[in-house]
Amino acid sequence: MTAVRLHSPVAGVVRPLADVPDVVFAEAVVGPGIAVEPDRTGRQDVLAPCDGVVGALHPHAFALELADGRSVLVHAGIDTVRLAGLGFELHVQRGEAVRTGQRMLSWSPVDVAAAGLATICPVVAVQADDAVLVPLAPEGEHVAAGAPLLDWQD
Template identity: 55%
Template sequence: MSLRVGSPAAGRVVALSAVPDPVFSQAMVGPGVAVEPVRSKSDVVAPIDGTVVTLHPHAFVVATGDGAAVLVHLGIDTVKRKGEGFELHVVKGEEVRAGQRIVTWDPAEVEAAGFSPICPVIALDASAEVLADLAVDVDVAANDVLFDWSR
């Protein structure tokens, strides 16, 4: 079975190694890619169908019924903003569909505040070998495919 993981935001897809945080760039959390988001106020959407199992203003995890979980992290060190600039549209425990709006934010405003707005999209508890067709160095719209996760 393959799980299609969509982009949470419009922007340019880059390799995880480009993320200015070793936890992500060295894939300590898991494999995936990152999206350098378009610098305008925009919605961030669910990468897969599932349940919102973790929800912070700056990060969320959506998990499928069979345990596949995808982490979306909005920017680097943005936890320090204590939710400022992030508007949540769902609650923890809510069932969501791929492409459904989760949070609204402004990457330009995050960048102006001194933080990288890059968005790692991570397959949790996975090995790099199970990810295929990684979109890298391409422009994507929200919900375009970033990679396929063989389960």
């Protein structure tokens, strides 16, 4: 398989997955990855990190199925499922083919934080325990939405 470049779904500061305050992400139970702590500047779009077909889709999260069988999960905040979609707006449908940088959903990290929830956004290579993820943006660095985040090599 060839490397897949994953781009940041949001503007913010790059963090290790271990910083995510949810053991499922922090301990890479779902798979390895990276996270971005989004800027808190009001309503924002969450972008597709790569080309793919929308698989799982929730107001606060989505998975993209790649042509080579790999899958990438993006989660907007932690425990945001508790908001039951309030404050989130989907811009795609399940089964839709999307391109890197395409708007997937909109949300307000400010509102999520005001609800007492973490706003960090994990980007996960689903069930890819043997994958090699090459960071393209150092931890602690601010990245723009759509900026290269990591290369997923197998």
